[in-house]
Amino acid sequence: MKKIFSCIFYIILLIKMDLNASAAIMQSKINYTVTFPEAQAHYTHIEMTITGLTQGFVDVKMPVWTPGSYLVREFAKNVEGFVAEANGEKVAASKTSKNTWHIESGSASSVKISYDVYCFEVSVRTSLVDASQGFLSTSGMFMYPDGMLHEPSTLHIIPYQGWKTVSTSLEAVGGDPFTLYSPDYDTLFDSPIQVGNQDVFDFDAAGVKYEVAMCGGGNYDKGRLKKDITKIVEQETAIYNDNPNKRYVIIVHNYAKGGGGLEHLSSTVLGATRDGYTNEATYHNFLVLVAHEHFHLWNVKRLRPFALGPFDYEKENYTTNLWIAEGFTTYYQSLIMRRANLYALDDHLKIVADNLSGIDNQPGSKIQPVSEGSFDAWIKFYRPNENSANTTISYYNKGAAIAMLLDLEIIYASKATMCLDDVMKYMYDEYYKAKKRGYTDAEFKIALEKFTGKNLDDFYKKHINGVDVIDYDNYLNYAGYKLVNTLANRNDAFLGISLAPITGRNIIASISRNSPAWVAGVSANDELLAIDGASVSDLDKYLAKKKPGDQIELNLNRDGIEIKLSITLSKNEQVKYSISDTGKASAEQLAVRKKWLNL
Incomplete structure (x- = not known):
C-alpha cells in the first residue's frame, strides 16, 4: 500500500513538473528552430x-563575446541572409550597428527572423558544424531582442540526417531531447549544445548526475574516467560543501591533437587528444583540464568578481580579478589531483616549481602587475604577439603562485587548522549564496585578511598591483621546504632569441628583453642566415660551445636585405626550480606540510 501511494505521488509530481515547464513555454515570447540544411558546408x-x-519595431542583437573567454570575437561576422517577416510578409530590416538589426514590425504582434550562421572554427568557444556533428557555442549562434535578456526561450532542433543525440545542460521539454528550454539568456549563452552521434555515458558523483559526451572517438576507458572524474568532483565539492547542480554535462571534443577548455554554469567543453588516453602523461593532463574547468562551476560561475555578471554581451566586461577567477583555479587543479591521489607528491611539487620557474623566466613578470594583466586580458592576453613575453604576465600562472603564497600563509597563521579552502567557502557562502552578487576587489582582500590574520596592503602593493620579486622561500619555509635553482652554478652563454623554423628557414620568432640580441637590434621576423660565417642547424648546440663574453657575428636577412650584427654573449640567467626539504623541519612545519599537501 505504501509503495502504491509513493508511486502515485511521484507520478503526480512528475506531471506537475511537466505542466510547470509547459506553462513556462506558453508564456515564452521567444522561440527558435534550428536546422542544418547545409551541414556539410x-x-x-x-x-x-x-x-x-x-x-511597432524590435531590435535584435548578436553577442560579441562568450563568457569565460575574454576577447571580443565579433560573432555577427558569421551571420548571413538575415530576413524578417510579419504576418507572412517580409518587413523592413536594417543593420544599425555591427551586431544589431532593426526590424519594423508595424502593427504585428509577432515577427519571424531567419538567418544563417557559418560555423567552422575549431575551439571550445566557437561553433563547428559539419556532416558528422554540430557543436553550437550558443553565444555565437542565437540573437536576443534588445532589453529582453531576462526573457525565457525555447529551442527546437531538427537534426541533420543521421544525427540522433543532443548533449546540453539545457532542460528537455516534454521528454523530447530536441526541444530545449532556457529561463533567460544568461542561461542560454552559458549552455553549449552538441548534436550528432556522440558517445554518451553517465555516473553519479557528490549527489549529482554527471553526463559525459565523447565526440570524435578515442581510446578512452569509460570505467577509468568515471572513477577518476568522480574523485575530482568529490574533492572539489568538499571545499564548498555544496554542489549547486542537479545535472552537469561534460562535452569532450577529441582531435588528432587537442586541448583547452571553457567553463559554463552547468557544463564544460573540453578539447582532448583522441588517442592520448592510454598515455599516462596525456591522460593526467586531461584530468587536470577536467579539474580546472569543473572547479569553475564554483569559482567564477557563482563565486565571481562583481563585473562578471550579469553580463553585457555587447562590450568588454572589465575586472582586475582574473588572477583569482583563473589563477586560483589553476592552483587548485593540481592540488585537487594531489588530494585525489591522482598525482604523487613529487609530481605535484614539480608542477608548482615549474610554474614558479616560468614566471621568473618571463621578462613581462617585471613589467605587468597581475591585476593589470586581468584588466587587459581583452587586448593583450588573447591577442599575443612576438613581444608579449616581454610585456605581460599570465594571470593563470601568476595567480596560481599568489594562491600558493596565501594558502601557506593561512595554514601557518592558523596552526594548520585552516587553509585557502576556508576563504573560498566563506566567499561562496557570503556573496553567492547570501548576498547573491559578485565580490569587489576590496571584499576579497578583506576575506583574505580575515583568514591570514594580516593586513595585506603591502602584499597587494608588491605582488598584486606591483611587480616586486617574490621571496618564495619565506612561504615555503612554513612547510619546511625551500626553492632550489638547479641551474644556479652554470655558466652558459645567452643570445636571447627563439627560432620558428619555416620550410627550412630559421626565422626569428621573438627576442628576450634586455638580452644581447635585444641590445644589438635583432628583430622578430629576421631570417638567421649564419653565425660567424657558417650556417647553423642547431642554435642551442652552437651556443653550448660558447661562454659569456664571447663575441659572435650574425648574418641576417631582413626584408630581402642582408645585414650583419656583432653581438657579445651574456650569461644565461634563466632559472629552473625544484622544491626541496630543508632537512630540519620542525613539528609545526610538518603540520603545515601535511595540511598543504594532503599527506
Whole structure:
C-alpha cells in the first residue's frame, strides 16, 4: 500500500513538473528552430519567432563575446541572409550597428527572423558544424531582442540526417531531447549544445548526475574516467560543501591533437587528444583540464568578481580579478589531483616549481602587475604577439603562485587548522549564496585578511598591483621546504632569441628583453642566415660551445636585405626550480606540510 501511494505521488509530481515547464513555454515570447540544411558546408539555419510585440519595431542583437573567454570575437561576422517577416510578409530590416538589426514590425504582434550562421572554427568557444556533428557555442549562434535578456526561450532542433543525440545542460521539454528550454539568456549563452552521434555515458558523483559526451572517438576507458572524474568532483565539492547542480554535462571534443577548455554554469567543453588516453602523461593532463574547468562551476560561475555578471554581451566586461577567477583555479587543479591521489607528491611539487620557474623566466613578470594583466586580458592576453613575453604576465600562472603564497600563509597563521579552502567557502557562502552578487576587489582582500590574520596592503602593493620579486622561500619555509635553482652554478652563454623554423628557414620568432640580441637590434621576423660565417642547424648546440663574453657575428636577412650584427654573449640567467626539504623541519612545519599537501 505504501509503495502504491509513493508511486502515485511521484507520478503526480512528475506531471506537475511537466505542466510547470509547459506553462513556462506558453508564456515564452521567444522561440527558435534550428536546422542544418547545409551541414556539410558548415552552415546552421536559425528561425527566431518573437511574440507579444507592442511598439511597432524590435531590435535584435548578436553577442560579441562568450563568457569565460575574454576577447571580443565579433560573432555577427558569421551571420548571413538575415530576413524578417510579419504576418507572412517580409518587413523592413536594417543593420544599425555591427551586431544589431532593426526590424519594423508595424502593427504585428509577432515577427519571424531567419538567418544563417557559418560555423567552422575549431575551439571550445566557437561553433563547428559539419556532416558528422554540430557543436553550437550558443553565444555565437542565437540573437536576443534588445532589453529582453531576462526573457525565457525555447529551442527546437531538427537534426541533420543521421544525427540522433543532443548533449546540453539545457532542460528537455516534454521528454523530447530536441526541444530545449532556457529561463533567460544568461542561461542560454552559458549552455553549449552538441548534436550528432556522440558517445554518451553517465555516473553519479557528490549527489549529482554527471553526463559525459565523447565526440570524435578515442581510446578512452569509460570505467577509468568515471572513477577518476568522480574523485575530482568529490574533492572539489568538499571545499564548498555544496554542489549547486542537479545535472552537469561534460562535452569532450577529441582531435588528432587537442586541448583547452571553457567553463559554463552547468557544463564544460573540453578539447582532448583522441588517442592520448592510454598515455599516462596525456591522460593526467586531461584530468587536470577536467579539474580546472569543473572547479569553475564554483569559482567564477557563482563565486565571481562583481563585473562578471550579469553580463553585457555587447562590450568588454572589465575586472582586475582574473588572477583569482583563473589563477586560483589553476592552483587548485593540481592540488585537487594531489588530494585525489591522482598525482604523487613529487609530481605535484614539480608542477608548482615549474610554474614558479616560468614566471621568473618571463621578462613581462617585471613589467605587468597581475591585476593589470586581468584588466587587459581583452587586448593583450588573447591577442599575443612576438613581444608579449616581454610585456605581460599570465594571470593563470601568476595567480596560481599568489594562491600558493596565501594558502601557506593561512595554514601557518592558523596552526594548520585552516587553509585557502576556508576563504573560498566563506566567499561562496557570503556573496553567492547570501548576498547573491559578485565580490569587489576590496571584499576579497578583506576575506583574505580575515583568514591570514594580516593586513595585506603591502602584499597587494608588491605582488598584486606591483611587480616586486617574490621571496618564495619565506612561504615555503612554513612547510619546511625551500626553492632550489638547479641551474644556479652554470655558466652558459645567452643570445636571447627563439627560432620558428619555416620550410627550412630559421626565422626569428621573438627576442628576450634586455638580452644581447635585444641590445644589438635583432628583430622578430629576421631570417638567421649564419653565425660567424657558417650556417647553423642547431642554435642551442652552437651556443653550448660558447661562454659569456664571447663575441659572435650574425648574418641576417631582413626584408630581402642582408645585414650583419656583432653581438657579445651574456650569461644565461634563466632559472629552473625544484622544491626541496630543508632537512630540519620542525613539528609545526610538518603540520603545515601535511595540511598543504594532503599527506
